[in-house]
Amino acid sequence: MPNLNFTIEGAEPLRFAASPHIGFTLRVSDAPGMNIYNVILQCQAHLDVTRRHYAANEQQRLSDLFGPPSQWNETLRPMFWTNTNLIIPGFNGSTVVSLNVPCTFDFNVAVTKYFEGLDEGHIPVTFYFSGTVFFAGENGELQVEKISWEKEASYDMPVQVWRDMMNAYYPNTAWLCLRRDAFDKLYAYKVRHGIPTFEQALETVVP
Numbered sequence: 001m002p003n004l005n006f007t008i009e010g011a012e013p014l015r016f017a018a019s020p021h022i023g024f025t026l027r028v029s030d031a032p033g034m035n036i037y038n039v040i041l042q043c044q045a046h047l048d049v050t051r052r053h054y055a056a057n058e059q060q061r062l063s064d065l066f067g068p069p070s071q072w073n074e075t076l077r078p079m080f081w082t083n084t085n086l087i088i089p090g091f092n093g094s095t096v097v098s099l100n101v102p103c104t105f106d107f108n109v110a111v112t113k114y115f116e117g118l119d120e121g122h123i124p125v126t127f128y129f130s131g132t133v134f135f136a137g138e139n140g141e142l143q144v145e146k147i148s149w150e151k152e153a154s155y156d157m158p159v160q161v162w163r164d165m166m167n168a169y170y171p172n173t174a175w176l177c178l179r180r181d182a183f184d185k186l187y188a189y190k191v192r193h194g195i196p197t198f199e200q201a202l203e204t205v206v207p
Contacts, residue, residue, distance in 0.1 A: 002030050002135050002145060004039070008127065008155035009096070013165030020103040020169045022161060024127075026086075026153075029094035035136040039088035041147070042131045045081040045101060047114065048124035048154075061117035065110060081111050081125070099127075105166055105175045115162045122156035129153070 010025040030036060054062065059069045066075040081101070088097055106112055115123070129151040137143040178186070190201040 002034050002036060002133050004129075004133060004147060004151065005029050006127070006129055006151055006153040008099075008125075008153045011155065011157050011161050013161060013168055014100060015168060017100070020105065020165055021100045022103060022157075022165055024099040024101060024155065024157075025096060026099040027094060027096050028088060028091070032093045035090070035092055036088075037090045037134040037136065037142065039134070039147075040132045041086045041088055041129060043084050043086065043099060044128045044130075045084070046126050046128070047079040047081055047111065048126055049079055049114065050076050051124040052121060055119060058117055058119055062114065065113045065117065078126075079111060079114065103162070103165060105170055105173075106177055107175065108177050115159070118159045120159055122158055123162070125155050125157050127153045127155070 005028070007027040007029070008024050009027055011022055014021040014023045028039065028041075054069075063069070066072055084099065084101055086097065086099055088095065104112055107116070128149055129147060130149045131147045133145050133147055135143050135145070186198065186201060189195075189205070190198060193201070193204070195201045195204065
């Protein structure tokens with residue numbers, strides 16, 4: 001029976017995707033001689049935010065997310081990042097694939113606030129795996145087994161990977177989602193004062 005193991009060996013921005021993604025280099029391995037036909041993999045990624053140190057300026061920015069540092073022993077908990085799926089082609093022994101994780105620059109999303117609150121260092125990420133593996137039985141017949149959610153892999157992703165990705169997709173830009181009534185007020189202010197851009201309108205009210 002297959003006993004798949006998972007290891008994250010690296011991470012880098014996907015440069016030419018339709019939307020921001022980080023590609024994690026995933027090694028999937030099994031005992032030599034086991035003929036794996038195909039793997040339908042489900043992955044859940046979590047940020048282990050308690051596993052790193054935060055500088056004073058990082059603590060200040062992250063207070064919007066976790067509250068004042070004096071409360072972090074209660075509010076600092078692992079954060080769900082995202083779910084993603086992957087179909088892994090057949091292999092024997094081990095294979096390396098790209099696990100592409102979608103990202104967003106929406107500051108209403110907690111993980112975006114977290115990533116942008118960090119200056120440098122690494123982000124501890126844990127991946128949990130499940131799914132289905134199709135493999136050859138003793139006589140070559142097709143066999144199917146479920147992958148337990150107990151399978152996981154940890155990786156310390158450099159903060160710079162996130163920054164490089166967002167700089168590639170949104171250079172010198174950030175996204176802010178507003179309620180419709182708030183947008184209408186800002187737009188009316190911009191028109192009333194003859195201000196050409198929304199950035200300049202905000203700069204007049206937020207020095």
